[in-house]
Amino acid sequence: MLSAPSAATVRATLPVVGAAIGQITERFYARLFADRPELLRDLFNRGNQAAGTQKQALAGSVAAFAAHLLDHPDQRPDALLGRVAHKHASLGVAPEQYALVHEHLFAAIAEVLGEAVTPEVAAAWDEVYWLMANALIAVEKRLYQERGGAGTREWRVEERVEETADVATFRLRPVDGGPVAGFRAGQYVSVRVTLPDGARQTRQYSLSGAPDERVRQFSVKRVHGGATPDGEVSNRLHARVRPGDVLELSEPYGDLVLDAGTDTPLLLASAGIGVTPMIAMLADLAAGGHRGPVTVVHGDRSPADHALRADHESYAGKLPDASVHFFYERDAGPGHRTGLVDLDGVGVRPGTRAYLCGPLPFMRAVRTRLIGEGVAPADIHYEVFGPDLWLAQAAPVR
Structure with a gap:
């Protein structure tokens, strides 16, 4: 729950912060990647960064969370938190990374808004951030526990099927020969690929096989960039990955899952x-x-x-x-x-x-x-x- 003084300050400053949030997130990512360039190389989607879509998504989630705290002070926005937490868990985001984000996000806020960021304003938005961050950390911890920990596992491609001119299906089994946990229909896995420049980029692909199968099956559409660069990972998978090759996969995550009775329309x-x-x-x-x-x-x-x-x-x-x-x-x-x-x-x-x-x-x-x-x-x-x-x-x- 957001404290009463902070709620009043956030309500008064949300229009200003909301109007500038695009500039704030752009400055945030610039600072973050200057400090930790390996995050752009090995964690963040370089295509989304180049297109600006990741900045828009971050801005939207922060603004939506703050607005929810004001409109529903006694409720947690579980749908928003769950969606973000599943994506973070599939990438292996760790609790200590939230402190790093906090450092650069609040420095960016101060740079963009200048003198408007009084100690009271900074304290109020600091409270919003940690309410959101701690809630995500808790959800992600539970997700990791349910799946036996964070990280990836090596899987060997057993079959590749050309579905269409631009879609290929990959079927894989774990290299270690160990058990394969089921998943909920609608979930995805993160797939990590090493690119020619040494970057280890990760993308999420929905599992397109039956949930009880002992193989992991996902289907990849080759992304043609048009006005933007072609998709790095999708084109790499299409051009290079064949049966016998090994990929790193996360455990299944995702909150778009079937949840209905057997008679539900x-x-x-x-x-x-x-x-x-x-x-x-x-x-x-x-x-x-x-x-x-x-x-x-x-x-x-x-x-x-x-x-x-x-x-x-x-x-x-x-x-x-x-x-x-x-x-x-x-x-x-x-x-x-x-x-x-x-x-x-x-x-x-x-x-x-x-x-x-x-x-x-x-x-x-x-x-x-x-x-x-x-x-x-x-x-x-x-x-x-x-x-x-x-x-x-x-x-x-x-």
């Missing part, structure tokens, strides 16, 4: 490579004997671009009450619809719990439509690949 909506967690969810539903209606919606450029399409159809076909709706921008063919995803004619059952994964515009449009159809906002769950810019763009500035 479900809607699984995806677009593009957002299909990957949906495959694991459908596999889990089929194996668990889900009896309720399941509506499967997917949008892609064409059937040829639809990764894991056969699995998508096969797992849905094993459910007793499933409907499948595929939308393609071109070459849709019989039985499918041409154009972007449109829920007209799809039908949304009362009491539906929805899971979304894909580009932000797609998820915003589907979420808006679902709420209009009477689906409770609390029953709409989503996964963002990369920094959570949905949260960043929704963070209030008062």
Whole structure:
């Protein structure tokens, strides 16, 4: 709980801090990487840093946390904390790193806001930071304990499948031959790759196999940069990794997981490579004997671009009450619809719990439509690949 004096100060200064938070986070990262360049080389996503998306996500999470403390002083924003903590745990973030972040973040605040940062203002925002940091440390500690500790494990690629021209699936087993823990459908692993310049970059990929399999399966879309550089890790995996090669993987993490009774109506909506967690969810539903209606919606450029399409159809076909709706921008063919995803004619059952994964515009449009159809906002769950810019763009500035 934020103390009363600090709450008053944060409420009064949130508009100023919120308006400058982009500058603050930019200065923060500049200071942090000047002091600890190995963090950019071996921990932070260099692509997201170059594009500025990580700065936006950090700004959004801090602003959202502060606003929540003011609006709900007796409640912890568990959804926000859980999402961030799972990502941190997959990267192996340690408690002592929060002190390092604090040092450079507050120095950046002082540099950007200057004399506006009085001792009272600094103390109030210091309280906000440590409320958030200590809550994350506690959640991450629990996650590490559940998974037997932080860190990665070596896994050997047993099979590589070319799903489409730009998507490859990798199936791996642990090098040490030890047991493979299950995971919850919808979760991801961090994959660490050594790049030509020696950097050890990490990316998260949703597990696209059945949760009870003894292999880890994830599918990677090759990122073509266009106006920005191509994806470093995705292109490395596509160009270099073959059966017999060894990769470092974290344990599974992620808070977009199936949580519904066997009779609950479900809607699984995806677009593009957002299909990957949906495959694991459908596999889990089929194996668990889900009896309720399941509506499967997917949008892609064409059937040829639809990764894991056969699995998508096969797992849905094993459910007793499933409907499948595929939308393609071109070459849709019989039985499918041409154009972007449109829920007209799809039908949304009362009491539906929805899971979304894909580009932000797609998820915003589907979420808006679902709420209009009477689906409770609390029953709409989503996964963002990369920094959570949905949260960043929704963070209030008062």
